[in-house]
Amino acid sequence: MNRFFQENKTEVFEIDHDGDKFEMFESMRVYIERNGRPFNYLSSVRSLNRKREGALTKEEIKTKEEIASKKEKSAETEQKKKDHLCALADGRLDMIAAHMHELKAARERHNMRQFLMKAIIPVLTEGMIDVWRVNPVDPVDYLAEYVFKKSNETRK
Secondary structure, eight states: OOHHHHHOOOOOOOOOOOOOOOHHHHHHHHHGGGOOOTTTSSOOOOHHHHHHHHHHHHHHHHHHHHHHHHHHHHHHHHHHHHHHHHHHHHHHHHHHHHHHHHHHHHHHHHHHHHHHHIIHHHHHHHHHHHHHHHHHHHHHHHHHHHHHHHHOOOOO
């Protein structure tokens, strides 16, 4: 086995011990620390800097995402406000259109009122007076027949 390490130019640590564990471990420690005490259990400055840069990068990304999220929420609330205002404007336009329709219908009713006053009201008034005179059992039916007779007379 010594030959293998010698061929590969690797130093072999040989220890003579008398069974005292403390002496054995102390000898190994001295052998290991012969070129200086190893600090390989600590991270190097370079790796610490990389970790710090990584942490700062993550923090920066997180901050940018939070800012983007706030902007997105702000844009959403602005869009909701705009949609609400548009809905109000549409509602107002609908109310105006309904009002215009009512005005048009009122104008038509005015024309209808003139027609009713000329053609229908006089016949109904005569029929109601006749119902009062006759006093029938079913006055509505009697009035309907009266109006029907008068409508046939006006056509001829």
